[in-house]
Amino acid sequence: MSSDTSFYRFLALGSHIALLVWVIVWHFFLTAQSDYSSLFIFVMYVLPLLLPLPGIVRGKPYTHAWANFVILLYIIHGITVAYAVPVERGFALVELVLASLMFCGCSVYARKRGRELGTGLKKLKTVMQEERERFEKR
Incomplete structure (x- = not known):
């Protein structure tokens, strides 16, 4: 794994754990x-x-990719609370920053690690060329 990829892995992991701890502290304490x-x-x-x-x-790239769907809930929640509840605006901004960092870390890590492992999606141009070649062989 390249150093660039590992940076985004640790960004995603660190912000995930920080967000988990922050949500517990905020809502329970x-x-x-x-x-x-x-x-x-x-x-x-x-x-x-x-x-x-x-x-x-x-460090599974697929999990990082679908975790972004979960993180969108926290981004929406942070924006909503920051707008609607002035007393908890600071708490919501911390949640929003951590969720945004995790979203960026997960997105970039999933893309970079997927490319390193060769599990990324092929470009449409390549897929069309392969289908054309397969069709012409028949």
Whole structure:
């Protein structure tokens, strides 16, 4: 693995763990009164971050790619809370920064590592040429 690829791997891993810790601290310790139960908060905010964690720790490019769909929830949540709840705007901005760093790290790592492993998608031009050659052989 190239040093550039490993940088994005550690960016994704570090920001993922930091986001997980931040979400737990924010929703369980920093918020004075919550209208939701602890189980609901765990299921909605903590559990989605735990699902891709094993694959991200192992450095699997596919997991990094689909983890971006999970991270979009935290980006949307951060933007919404920053806009709608002025008291928690600072907390939401921290969430937004960590989620954005993870999104960038996961995206670039999945692309670079996929290319290194040869598992990337082929360009349409190449696929069309292969199909044309296969069709002409018949």
